[in-house]
Amino acid sequence: MLDTTDIQRSLKGAWRVMTGRPDGMRMLDTSLEGFWDSFFAIIVAFPALAIGWFASADTFVQYIEGVSRASIVARLAIVDLAVWLLPLIILGLVAKQVGIADRFVHYVVSGNWASAVLVWMMVPPSLLKLVAPDTADFASMLSLALFLLSMVLTWRQTNVALAKGPGLATAVFVAMFVCALLVLIVTQGLLGLDSPY
DSSP: OOHHHHHHHHHHHHHHHTTTGGGGGGGGOOOHOOOOOOGGHHHHHHHHHHHHHHHHHHHHHSSSTTTOOOHHHHHHHHHHHHHHHHHHHHHHHHHHTOOGGGGGGHHHHHHHHHHHHHHHTTTTHHHHHHHHEEEEHHHHHHHHHHHHHHHHHHHHHHHHHHHHHHHHHHHHHHHHHHHHHHHHHHHHHHTTTTOOO
């Protein structure tokens, strides 16, 4: 288990990578142990993820008959974990073929910690939906703005982590985005979470 100092260093390093500064990679542990430790970022992100699940649960309950709020929260948790992990597994299977095997660990380590940062960044609109439902329109606009910002930061993280030029970084970024979107759609469908929006 990582201690608080390790977590803070990893989050700070990820933020530097996300803002386009290669020196941030030196703050991240890219050893084999560091690779597996980086998945602790899911635990770091868990409280923020849970806020999002609870903020969305009531909407799904209104549109899906015969389900409890707890059931919806559990399904949303499964969807988020699938979206986080499955694209990384798929990328790992093809990393050698696409020429990034030597930077795969760097990408995963920085990406896991960056994802934790991004999940916490998305908390404000979820909190607004929970505590002030009347601000739903503003919360949606804020969510969109933060989503667009997260795309920029994720592309920068990809570019710095791969260190193979913006062309390959863009290709990997787009492929991972599409893969995550497909995982989201498929897992939501399998779990009966057809979008109410």
